[in-house]
Every structure is written in structure tokens, then in C-alpha cells.
Amino acid sequence: AQSVTQLGSHVSVSEGALVLLRCNYSSSVPPYLFWYVQYPNQGLQLLLKYTTGATLVKGINGFEAEFKKSETSFHLTKPSAHMSDAAEYFCAVSLIRDSSYKLIFGSGTRLLVRP
Amino acid sequence: GAGVSQSPSNKVTEKGKDVELRCDPISGHTALYWYRQSLGQGLEFLIYFQGNSAPDKSGLPSDRFSAERTGGSVSTLTIQRTQQEDSAVYLCASSPPGLAGGTDTQYFGPGTRLTVL
Numbered sequence: 001a002q003s004v005t006q007l008g009s010h011v012s013v014s015e016g017a018l019v020l021l022r023c024n025y026s027s028s029v030p031p032y033l034f035w036y037v038q039y040p041n042q043g044l045q046l047l048l049k050y051t052t053g054a055t056l057v058k059g060i061n062g063f064e065a066e067f068k069k070s071e072t073s074f075h076l077t078k079p080s081a082h083m084s085d086a087a088e089y090f091c092a093v094s095l096i097r098d099s100s101y102k103l104i105f106g107s108g109t110r111l112l113v114r115p
Numbered sequence: 116g117a118g119v120s121q122s123p124s125n126k127v128t129e130k131g132k133d134v135e136l137r138c139d140p141i142s143g144h145t146a147l148y149w150y151r152q153s154l155g156q157g158l159e160f161l162i163y164f165q166g167n168s169a170p171d172k173s174g175l176p177s178d179r180f181s182a183e184r185t186g187g188s189v190s191t192l193t194i195q196r197t198q199q200e201d202s203a204v205y206l207c208a209s210s211p212p213g214l215a216g217g218t219d220t221q222y223f224g225p226g227t228r229l230t231v232l
Contacts, residue, residue, distance in 0.1 A: 032218050043119070043206055043223035051218040090158060094218065100171035102148065103221060105158035 006106035023091030032094035119224035140209030153203035
């Protein structure tokens with residue numbers, strides 16, 4: 001069965017510092033992996049996704065993630081944090097069963113950016 | 116273009132009452148999903164609609180929950196005899212018809228915050 005683990009419910013960084021949000025997955029088949037961001041009182045917005053092909057995926061707002069099969073990881077990074085990056089971030093894996101598709105989400109990581 | 120819209124944005128109800136939550140997906144999107152976001156359980160899948168196929172209801176937590184999708188577009192999530200543990204944000208998402216299922220981006224609405232007193 002597919003599952004996702006996000007290490008760290010809260011991550012705090014200084015403005016301009018590297019952002020690293022960790023995500024590990026469990027999947028019996030090649031996974032499709034997603035990162036979503038949620039700003040306060042808003043829905044989820046896709047940052048990036050990995051389906052097949054290049055393992056380094058670039059997304060919006062300067063974020064990128066690398067799929068590492070050997071480590072079952074899909075960590076999200078950004079070289080330099082901005083105050084506007086403060087939000088909650090969710091890693092997800094796509095579960096496909098009997099022609100039904102759904103996202104299985106991690107528990108989320110709240111990113112705090114200090115001035 | 117217009118995104119996924121949900122109404123109402125907030126709903127306060129008394130325990131035991133029925134509630135209906137509405138979702139308008141992006142035009143042309145054939146797949147529609149409902150998720151629930153709560154403090155204790157995180158983001159949980161509830162139900163999936165795809166075209167005229169039978170919906171996947173495997174995530175509905177009890178028979179008090181039901182959902183319909185009329186005309187392949189608008190969907191309504193109904194919770195009967197609401198309980199306090201139903202308090203959560205209910206998110207709707209839609210995705211376009213894709214060539215490879217499971218890879219399509221799901222576009223989320225802003226959610227309906229349900230509070231059961």
C-alpha cells in the first residue's frame with residue numbers, strides 16, 4: 001500500500017536560507033509523487049510533480065524536488081527562502097486501484113520564515 | 116479561467132442536522148474528488164467521480180456521508196445527522212481527462228469549513 005511520511009511538522013528558517021522539507025514514500029509500484037502548498041484559508045496549490053523521466057523536478061516559486069528511488073525520498077528544496085513561502089506543505093503519492101485515482105497525503109509540514 | 120469553487124465557505128450547524136456542501140469543478144474536468152482536512156486526521160480522501168463510471172466511495176467514513184455528481188459537473192456532498200467529529204474543512208478537487216491516470220494534477224477549491232456545535 002502507498003503511504004507518505006513527512007519528517008517534521010514544523011520547519012523554521014531565516015529569510016534567504018535554504019529550505020529543505022523531507023518526504024519519504026512507500027509504494028509497491030513506481031510512484032507518482034506530488035508536492036502541494038496551502039496558504040492560510042486557501043485550498044491546495046500544486047508546486048510540482050514527478051511522474052516519469054527526469055528525477056529532478058522543478059516547480060513554481062523556485063522550488064524543486066528530487067526523486068530518489070534508492071532512498072524512497074522526494075524532498076522539496078528551495079535555495080533561498082522568502083517571507084511569502086510561509087505556508088503548509090504537503091507531499092502526496094497517487095494511489096491507483098481499479099481505475100480509481102486518489103492522493104494519499106503526508107501529515108504536512110508548516111514552514112515558518114523568520115525575517 | 117475560473118478555478119474550482121465551493122459553497123458555502125463556512126457552515127456552522129447543530130449536532131444532528133443535515134448539511135449539503137457544493138462543488139463546481141473546472142469546466143471540462145471529468146474527474147472530481149472530495150477530501151476532508153481535520154486536525155486529527157490530516158487530509159483524507161472521501162470519494163472520486165470519473166465521468167459516467169461508478170464512483171469510488173471507499174473513503175466515506177460512514178453511511179451518513181453521501182455524494183452526487185449531476186450531469187458530470189456539479190457535485191454535492193451530504194452529511195446526515197452531523198456529529199461533532201464531522202467538523203473539518205471539506206476540499207473538492209477536479210482534474211482534466213488524462214492519458215495516464217494518476218498523474219493528472221488535481222486542482223483544489225478553497226474548501227468549506229464545517230463546524231458542528
